[in-house]
Amino acid sequence: MGAEIEIEGRTYLNFSSNDYLGLAGDPRIADAAISAIQRYGIGSGSAHLIVGHTDEHQRLEQELAQWLGTERALLFSTGYMANMGIINALIEPKGHVFEDALNHASLLDGGLLSRGRMIRWPHRDIEALRQLMQGCDPSRSLIVTDGVFSMDGDTAPLKALAELARETQTLLMIDDAHGIGVLGAQGRGCVEQAGLTFHDVPIIMGTLGKAFGVFGAFVAGSDTLIDFLVQRARTYIYTTAPPPALAAAARAALRLVVEESWRRDHLMSLIKYFRHNATALGLALGASETPIQPLLCGDSRRALMISRQLAQQGIWVTPIRPPTVPEGSARLRISLSAAHQKEHIDQLLSALSQCLRVDESVQTDKPRQQE
Ligand SMILES: Cc1ncc(COP(=O)(O)O)c(C=O)c1O
Incomplete structure (x- = not known):
């Protein structure tokens, strides 16, 4: 995993991963995992609450909490499981889960499978949320939002959400899967970027x-909160703890996230560079200041076609189609990484402008073919 990937023997420039800081292939993180495997073996052996919780897990939890300035942190095997577990633990019968319409599938599934009722508010529309919350018991409610929306790259109006949550005395949860490590001067994510605290x-x-x-x-x-989740979050309790080597690797990654702030600076300058030049080319980008830069294509066939043309030029951008995104909004989800260099962005832009020219001629050809 890096700026380049190899698929069936051919090398492509990779604009499809979530490896925003370019750490997935970092040898220092791999070394931390290898040493931990030598010490612990590979398997954790059981769930955290039996004997699966090692000192690597414990230290990672402590270091994450210390870095974020919260009292505690709790590990889950995946983000999907965390979202399902947290929402299900917190929502009782007759409770309400309020979700932004574009929240990640794992948050929506958490809401759907909870014992309460899930209500979705129109994307980023705080006034609509306020209306929807009327008449619901705030002590049994939860407001949940993505920090950075995974297919659009835009961010939640977190300040306004925090204000509404405070006013109405409702619990607020953020899924910062795409913000943590990336946004904020220290990489602490959307909360830091919005100038908020964990209160x-x-x-x-x-x-x-x-x-x-x-x-x-x-x-x-x-x-x-963490005590409560340890007792109630079923996706934490009833599953094997992740291998200790993964915790050791994440600890090494956290050190790099903290120490190598140049990765965030470099990434932000690539985002600006890409957006400036893509806009000059007339590309239909979404309103995103994050590494997720969607290029809207409309129908799925067009998204597939442009993706294939890019691949022919050695650029890998996976097309994202319904039902992952709403009907008529198929897109190329271009994701940028600190592993990229300016020259990589230039190659992407040049390939895109070529595809656009072909695409325009295909589109103007269409009516003629139909005639
Ligand atoms: C916003 C968001 N939340 C949660 C997840 C799930 O995280 P994980 O891949 O660790 O299950 C993802 C994507 O994977 C995501 O984009």
């Missing part, structure tokens, strides 16, 4: 498989 956003879910380049997830919050 404003009491439940923070972060993943370790994206900017951290490893695997797994965590929730950070108060002592009481």
